[in-house]
Ligand SMILES: Nc1ncnc2c1ncn2[C@@H]1O[C@H](COP(=O)(O)OP(=O)(O)O)[C@@H](O)[C@H]1O
């Protein structure tokens with residue numbers, strides 16, 4: 001961490017400070033359902049505001065293609081204000097007149113959130129003109145979004161090259177904690193990877209299987225692997241065009257002596273809906289017209305056995321659609337088991353990801369894990385030893 005400039009070196013008084021945060025938080029009906037990512041960025045916001053800086057928050061939400069009201073950060077601004085205990089102004093755009101006016105109206109110690117950076121194509125393209133339009137709004141740049149640091153986007157990477165750039169307190173804390181917890185992990189190391197972001201995470205598994213002793217696959221990721229091995233997954237979330245990648249990963253795991261643990265049963269329903277009628281089927285008997293929404297109890301037994309064998313556990317991605325009962329049961333059972341092993345001093349457990357953290361909170365065990373990161377994909381890439389563009393750009 002000594003390689004970075006931090007807030008200790010930043011003179012923020014009276015300055016407009018562009019602070020990149022990750023506010024990609026789980027939401028339901030316009031309300032934030034897990035505020036962990038908000039809570040984690042409060043120290044940086046508070047410190048800059050208390051030192052008399054003018055805080056201009058930059059963040060993305062979801063994966064919109066252009067401006068889409070359903071991905072507006074406006075409701076998140078209210079949640080940030082509540083947690084911060086101070087007003088947070090909001091501007092309807094992150095560049096141009098609306099943003100410039102809102103920034104000009106900021107007083108020393110004030111806080112402003114700009115609308116979703118991904119409403120502009122220039123964000124993900126790291127477009128030079130878009131970077132310049134953002135840079136116009138600030139004197140300094142602070143990156144506190146470790147969980148988006150695997151993206152070389154305008155607000156996560158580009159800005160660091162055109163403004164004096166500093167690591168925020170959460171960025172520092174995440175890197176410190178992960179280094180401390182996982183730099184020389186005790187073996188066996190078991191990884192659990194689940195969730196829904198199959199195409200953006202599957203490539204990471206190819207390298208991960210060479211680093212861990214066992215890989216448990218759940219969620220939408222598992223469905224993709226099950227399909228690849230020739231099983232029918234009905235209407236389940238699965239990225240069938242990635243079957244070749246999945247098979248390559250299975251072979252690489254075999255060559256690397258990494259056990260792959262896939263579900264042996266699945267809790268299925270006709271629809272993705274609370275209270276949907278559901279039934280558990282063996283994995284070779286999934287009905288064509290149903291979808292797997294959780295791992296079944298026999299799978300949980302195997303997953304818990306893998307956790308028992310582990311000295312170190314790394315986990316990203318829920319095992320099922322945990323937001324909807326009863327499809328939370330597999331994730332909750334495995335999370336509670338890992339927490340129990342951790343409390344007993346038998347396991348170092350590190351978990352991360354926006355929804356994974358929400359799932360651990362839902363299971364009531366986030367406090368029992370050794371470390372909970374805000375990052376999912378970024379955490380997995382860090383674990384692989386990949387350089388994260390958002391982190392590299394901050395090196396002094
Ligand atoms: N079998 C499944 N079918 C549909 N969605 C699933 C399934 N398993 C997990 N999910 C979904 O995956 C999402 C989380 O995935 P992801 O974004 O990859 O995790 P994280 O945010 O922790 O990195 C959750 O919204 C959950 O409902």
Ligand SMILES: O=C(OP(=O)(O)O)[C@H](O)COP(=O)(O)O
Nearest residue numbers: 022024147148353354375376377
């Ligand atoms: O939620 C995030 O990552 P995660 O789901 O891997 O935890 C980050 O905000 C990055 O989002 P992205 O994967 O749409 O670039």
